[in-house]
Amino acid sequence: MLTAFKLKSFLFFSVYLSVASLYYFQNNSGPKMESEAMANQKEITSYFLDLLNESDSDATARALSFIASNWEESYEIMLLESIYFSRSTAHSNKLLKLLEQKTNKQFGFDYDKWFQWLWNKNATYSEEYYQFKGELHEYIDPKFKKYFSNRSKQSLIRLDEVRWGGVLQDGIPPLRNPKMISPLEATYLSDSATVFGIEVNGDARAYPKQILAWHEMFVDQVGGIDVAGVYCTLCGTVILYKTKHEGTNHELGTSGFLYRSNKLMxxxxxxxxxxxxxxxPVIGPLVGKGIKLDYLSVVTTTWGEWQKRHPDTKVLSLDTGHRRDYREGVAYKDYFSTDDLMFTVPKIDSSLKNKDEILALRLPDVSNENLAISSNFLRKHPIYQNKIGTVAFTVFTDKTSAHRVFKTKGLKFKDYDRGSKVIDENGIAWSLKENGLFNSNGTKLERFPSHNAFWFGYKAAFPEVTLIK
Structure with missing residues (x-):
């Protein structure tokens, strides 16, 4: 999410909450006190929403009294999120005091510690949390309510680990059918600029990081295939998906939410x-429908190298329809300059630094194995061979540190010029291209889909991943 957005000031949220809460509390007289046995999900939700009605001290007092008297472990996350979005220190202190009393934890306003404590024990929230989360975030963007309300039976992930990232739905605007230009027209790019390169059915395209970081997604048709390229800036991941599944083209966008610091679409x-x-899909009516999009490879390289390999490539135009500072290194400058996280994850694994880059390799249709290979390791080993299940693969790392992976069927390679020429153990020359590895006899070795990521985010998403470093 946007670095310039100072999340903990909640200024953006306060504007929406003041307007929405005025409407809500003028049209809802507040729940009546009654026993826990009679309090249904809607009423429990209303009590917690009353905690955010800071202009009505009687309403918040009634809510605090009910919550304290009828405390359940499932209330922890709702009270914590109420504190997180509270606007005044005095009000936050009242809520914090109750949370500390009921949990016997003294984390103060260190939200990272509170969330990590919750996430490292079994989930305790109940069905009313879905309603609460929907109505709470509806104050920010009315579209958010649909994400959560009445979806307790349609969830594959822990709801308490889903966090608002600081923007509205598509508040970081995806580039839909963006304007592409020729290399000669791309005078704004230096040869050393980082680009994300793709090739689909011979259609080569480059998406400069300096533009994509402001948009985090492009949706287009490339090589006759409907695709979405998704860039999670916080976790350093760019993945290219075919958006059509069994005849349905899923029109994807930026939800505004994160799961373990990874972007949710x-x-x-x-x-x-x-x-x-x-x-x-991980929350909502599409869960359990057997939908899983195929993904293709993305190469992170330099504009100079990509252009040399693909002289006919197209590249993003600065004419995106949005006004942004697209200069190199401007977007997320502060975030990328340190190893600090903007949003914490359940556990920090110190095997690598948080934002050390890894190459992610998995074939879920073949094996449950999941490999994360350190990019630093691959730079030192430009030819790296291994297996996932029964599938042998080779990673070739070029002079720009771009990784390309191929299913090499056990064939061994002894030489690589760090460009496009490879020699196997039998002395046969191979040509390395985006769509395969080819020798002079016409043999083709298939590309193995892969993508880069920051270590912390990938490890959080896949705790059982095997690290090679």
Whole structure:
């Protein structure tokens, strides 16, 4: 999410909450006190929403009294999120005091510690949390309510780990059918600029990081295939998905929410939330429908190298329809300059630094194995061979540190010029291209889909991943 957005000031949220709460509290007289046995989900939700009505001290007093008297462990996350979005210190202190009393934890306003404590024990929230989360975030964007309300039976992930990232739905605007230009027209790019390169059915395209970081997604048709390229800036991941599944083209966008610091997408038709890393719906009516999008390879390289390999490539134009500072290194400058996280994850694994880059390799249709290979390791080993299940693969790392992976069927390679020429153990020359590895006899070795990621985010999403470093 946007670095310039100072999340903990909640200024953006306060504007929406003041307007929405005025409407809500003028049209809802507040729940009446009654026993826990009679308090249904809607009324429990209303009590917690009353905690945010800071202009009505009687309403918040009644809510605090009910919550304290009828405390359940499932209330922890709702009270914590109420504190998180509270606007005044005095009010926050009242809520914090109750949370500390009921949990016997003294984390103060260190939200990272509170969330990590919650996430490292079994989930305790109940069905009313879905309603509460929907209505709470509806104050920010009315579209958010559909993500959560009445979806307790349609969830594959822990709801308490889903966090608002600081923007509205598509508040970081995806580039839909963006204007592409020729290399000669791309005078704004230096040869050393970082680009994300793709090739689909011979259609080569480059998406400069300096532009895509402001938009986090492009939706287009490339090589005759409907695709969405998703860039999670916080977790350093760019993945290219085929958006059509069994005849349905899923129109994806930026939900505004994160799961373990990884971007969650949404689809326009059902407002289901989708995992960026898995390409499947994780909350909403599409859950359990067997939908999992195929993904293709993305190469992170330099503009100079990509242009040399693909002289006919197209590249993003600065004419995006949006006004942004697209200069190199401007977007997320502060975030990328340190190893600090903007949003914490359940556990920090110190095997690598948080934002050390890894190459992610998995074939879920073949094996449950999941490999994360350190990019630093691959730079030192430009030819790296291994297996996932029964599938042998080779990673070739070029002079720009771009990784390309191929299913090499056990064939060994002894030499690589760090460009496009490879020699196997039998002395046969191979040509390395985006769509395959080819020798002079016409043999083709298939590309193995892969993508880069920051270590912390990938490890959080896949705790059982095997690290090679």
């Amino acid at each position: 949404y689809d326009k038709a059902t407002q289901s939330l989708w995992s960026t890393l898995e390409g499947e």
